[in-house]
Amino acid sequence: MRSAPGERAGARRLPETPAVLAVRQAVRSWAEWCAPAGAVAVALSGGADSLALTAAAVVELGTVDALVVDHQLQAGSDAVAADAASAALALGCRSARVLAVQVGRDGGVEAAARQARYAALDDARDGLPVLLGHTLDDQAETVLLGLARGSGGRSIQGMAEWAEPWGRPLLEVRRAQTRQLCVDLGLAPHEDPHNTAPEFTRVRLRTEVLPLLEEVLGGGVAPALARTAAQLRDDGAVLDALAEELLHTASDGATLSIETLATAPQALRRRAIRSWLLTGGAKALTGKHLRAVDELITEWRGQGGVAVGGGQPDSRLVAAREHGRLTLRHERQARSGSEA
Incomplete structure (x- = not known):
């Protein structure tokens, strides 16, 4: 048969x-x-x-x-x-x-x-x-x-x-x-x-x-x-692709251009930031993290860096604004007690 x-x-x-x-x-x-x-x-x-x-x-x-x-x-x-x-x-x-x-x-x-x-x-x-x-x-x-x-x-x-x-x-x-x-x-x-x-x-x-x-x-x-989930995945795939193009344009290999990011639509900018942070070792990113890093670009008031998780026992991973660039680096944490 x-x-x-x-x-x-x-x-x-x-x-x-x-x-x-x-x-x-x-x-x-x-x-x-x-x-x-x-x-x-x-x-x-x-x-x-x-x-x-x-x-x-x-x-x-x-x-x-x-x-x-x-x-x-x-x-x-x-x-x-x-x-x-x-x-x-x-x-x-x-x-x-x-x-x-x-x-x-x-x-x-x-x-x-x-x-x-x-x-x-x-x-x-x-x-x-x-x-x-x-x-x-x-x-x-x-x-x-x-x-x-x-x-x-x-x-x-x-x-x-x-x-x-x-x-x-x-x-x-x-x-x-x-x-x-x-x-x-x-x-x-x-x-x-x-x-x-x-x-x-x-x-x-x-x-x-x-x-x-x-x-x-x-x-x-x-x-x-x-159906809503499927539509959002389709839309998200397009936005992610555009965000990767933005990230490529803004990046010099290690840091990101504030000017390039600031002129991009928020939806693309935050996706680009998220991708950059994850590639740099950030862990357990939240919406709060992304908003705080985004404010380094769009609402700059001289604020300090943003800890984004993914650090090490003696350091934390921090995104910061320096000389018109967005940077990501490990910063040593102060020790407790008399050595702090």
Whole structure:
């Protein structure tokens, strides 16, 4: 029997239900745009989203390695991870590896688990792109979280379909569709209790805020948020390109021309400043940092430099205005006690 269009020879045949076709089409469209060469890895949690992604990726992309992260935060997590690995092999993955990680507490459990997960996936991917099972619903939640931070358009651009090495083929697929695919294939996804724990902000967005917005605004909120994120990413890409041109014009290799920056539109100037600071070693930049550095250019009153993070134990990284140039350097910090 010949394979269906897009279906790899030897792959498990999938029923042509609406949910299966929607997920497969999403993976196929992503692959046509991103053009991954050879094998890919899939981050598989055992939940419905990543199971659906794995099933479709095996059929549409061919050689797939499954990477299963065990966060070890719950009793029996090792068994859940083992079941996910077995499911991956049954779906036709070339290999399935369980990655046990230790989750810290910095920034809260959600942030620490995410940091540990991405670090483990990056270490284990062996040069392959890693596909993540984020859906349109996840995108909507991400946009709302970014909106609450209030740090401009960049914070509500959401997640990109491709940000090397991370690929997200399902950003136009609804969570209900991945669940239905699992039903159609007879798969039993793991239901992570953390996904319904109200102490997590994202869970409350999912279970309380978005349903309320859907009720008040008459539906379609999640797709609208996802469309907004996509539009902002497109706009942001253009602005970033123009900002890089401005940065090239203003730079002498180490410092920036105040005159050149001062005559540029604010949106481009602040993007150029942000890129320059990050390249110079700045860490954890905030809107407050960018505004303060921008004021060295546009509201100069003789103020001192701006510490932007990214320093060393005995020094801090400081942006300052000197002789018509914007400079970035490490300044030694005064010692405490009698040596201060």
